[in-house]
Amino acid sequence: MANIKFTREQTAILVGEIQKYFDKELGQEIGDFDAEFLLDFFSEKIGGYYYNQGLNDARALLDAKLDTITESFYELEKITEFD
Template sequence: MSDIKFTKDETDRIVSHIKKYFNDELDQEIGGFEAEFLMDFFAREIGPVFYNRGLSDARDIFAAKAEEIGYLVEELEKPVG
């Protein structure tokens, strides 16, 4: 897996959420630089866990849909003999 990269807009929104969380929940001010550093840390250290969970969920959905398609194809089979 390559490093997680965010667009400027995504970074700005995430940093804003981190700053708001620190202010509202921890009653602490955090600067933009510190919030972005924290975001990078979580993306690097925890991001792969969420990424892998997303892949696992996608794999499960794909398997369920593939099974469903298998049943639909069987229904299309014509009787022989």
């Protein structure tokens, strides 16, 4: 898995969300540097779990779609004396 990297704009949005969370849920203010440091920590240490779950979800969706396509092929088959 490649390292998770966000653009500066995305990082600013995520840092803002972390700051809001700390303020609302914990009653603490957290600065930009600390929030970005926390974001980097979670991206490095926990991001892989979310990434893998996303892959598993995508794989399950693709499997379901492929099953539907395979069924559609069987529906198109003409009855013949061949098996």
